[in-house]
Amino acid sequence: MLRWLLLIPFACLVAMGAGLFFLTAASVASPAVALLIGGGIERLLDILFGLAESGVDPTPAAQAAFALIARLGLAIIVAPVVLVAVGSELFGLRSLLVQSGLTGLLAALLPLAMLRLSRTPSPAELQIISGLFLVGAATGFIYWLIAGREAGGDRRPADPVSR
Template sequence: MLRWLLLIPFALVMAMAAGLVAMMVASVVSPGLALLIGGGFERLLDALFGLADLGIDPGPTAEAAFVLLGRLGFAIIVAPVVLVAVGCELFSLRSGLIQSGLTGLLAALLPLGMLGLARAPTGAEVQVLGGLVLVGAATGFVYWLIAGRSAGGERREPV
């Protein structure tokens, strides 16, 4: 019980922090991901200040943009590692490869499904998806290092 109350939440928070660091590293390495992160914020700020210069209240636009950013952050960093961690705990899956791989796969597929891509991704989008897979794999690996190696609690020896 102590494992579910202390160790698993701690491991999830550390994994999410590692995911944010991995996202920053990936944005330095990948121009597509850097453009998505940095260019998106730059465009958002330009749009908000442009609305303010025109005398239009930028509040609703800012609110909508930050809600979307929160959902994307949740879909990339939080949801994949939590879903895989709970599944691995319930089914006693202790493999680091399974936890990293599934978290990486979900980190790429959840935002893709959320945006509803109805066409084949371009080369830059494939590069971004590859970066998201690596970010997800990093979060899954950090979770596995802290709590996943003993997923499901103590192993019971056959009698």
């Protein structure tokens, strides 16, 4: 029970923090990811300041933009690691490949599902998707290092000699 109350939330929080670091690293390594993160924020600020300069209240636009950013952050960083952590604990999945791979897959697919991408992605979008997969896989790896190796508790039968 202590594992569910302390270790798993701690491991998820550390993995999420690492996910933000890895997302920053991906934006340095990939121009497409950098454009998504940096360019999107720059354009958002230009729009909001442009609205304010023209006398239009930017509050509704800012609230909508920040809500979208929060949902994307949830879909990229928070939801994948939490879903895989809970699933690995419930089903006793201890494999690094399973935890890291599923977290990466969810980190790449959840934003696509949220944005309803219903066409074939462009090469730049494929680069972003693969960057998000790597961010999710690295996040899943950090979770596995802290708590995942012992997922589901000890499943080995007790040694009859030690009784």
